Amino acid sequence: MAPVCVLVGVMGAGKTSTGLLVASGLGVGFRDTDSDVEALAGKPIPEIFVDDGEEHFRTLERAAVAEALASHDGVLALGGGAILAEENRAALAGHRVIYLSVELTDAVRRVGLGAGRPLLAINPRATLKHLLDQRRPLYTEVAGQTVVTDGRTPEQVAEEILAGLADDRVGRPAGPPAG
Numbered sequence: 001m002a003p004v005c006v007l008v009g010v011m012g013a014g015k016t017s018t019g020l021l022v023a024s025g026l027g028v029g030f031r032d033t034d035s036d037v038e039a040l041a042g043k044p045i046p047e048i049f050v051d052d053g054e055e056h057f058r059t060l061e062r063a064a065v066a067e068a069l070a071s072h073d074g075v076l077a078l079g080g081g082a083i084l085a086e087e088n089r090a091a092l093a094g095h096r097v098i099y100l101s102v103e104l105t106d107a108v109r110r111v112g113l114g115a116g117r118p119l120l121a122i123n124p125r126a127t128l129k130h131l132l133d134q135r136r137p138l139y140t141e142v143a144g145q146t147v148v149t150d151g152r153t154p155e156q157v158a159e160e161i162l163a164g165l166a167d168d169r170v171g172r173p174a175g176p177p178a179g
């Protein structure tokens with residue numbers, strides 16, 4: 001069992017909002033490792049960061065990513081920083097990974113003051129710039145496809161993803177071509 005697709009990207013890329021739309025369009029389930037981590041810890045992400053620290057959050061996240069890749073057969077969204085762990089990047093090999101890209105202007109607009117996102121608690125704009133610069137190469141490394149989300153609605157982004165998935169099914173016939 002493997003996810004239909006795995007969405008990666010920085011905070012505000014729209015992994016959760018777009019992922020829910022793609023899953024609903026396909027009639028499959030949606031899973032988000034951020035929610036899985038919260039379930040594992042029994043508390044919201046900001047509280048994990050405050051009580052236990054980022055390192056503990058990343059440990060729970062690695063467990064959540066491995067579990068979800070092995071057991072979820074719908075659309076999967078990864079936490080924005082999941083690709084930092086070499087273990088997670090290696091685990092993504094062979095999966096259909098889609099990078100939802102967003103540049104600074106739109107990302108900042110979308111996350112606002114970073115409510116619920118502990119890494120953005122101080123100076124969200126500068127932090128997001130740093131995270132984008134640091135992570136862009138990692139998102140690109142793990143992804144087989146990049147979908148640009150700047151200036152587009154989650155519905156438009158979901159439509160492009162759904163079209164790509166449908167095309168791919170057409171491009172992979174079960175048997176040899178007729179004739």
Ligand SMILES: Nc1ncnc2c1ncn2[C@@H]1O[C@H](COP(=O)(O)OP(=O)(O)OP(=O)(O)O)[C@@H](O)[C@H]1O
Nearest residue numbers: 010011012013014015016017080110149152153154
């Ligand atoms: N393409 C888009 N256009 C405009 N707004 C968007 C778009 N995608 C998401 N948003 C809005 O941006 C905010 C952040 O989106 P979302 O929570 O889906 O991002 P995320 O990638 O899951 O972030 P995180 O990594 O923090 O979980 C939400 O308020 C959402 O409605």
Ligand SMILES: O=C(O)C1=C[C@@H](O)[C@@H](O)[C@H](O)C1
Nearest residue numbers: 011034045079080081117118
């Ligand atoms: O970019 C990150 O490192 C994070 C993104 C969110 O999805 C959460 O996983 C958490 O707030 C950390």
Ligand SMILES: [Mg+2]
Nearest residue numbers: 015016032034
């Ligand atoms: Mg999300």
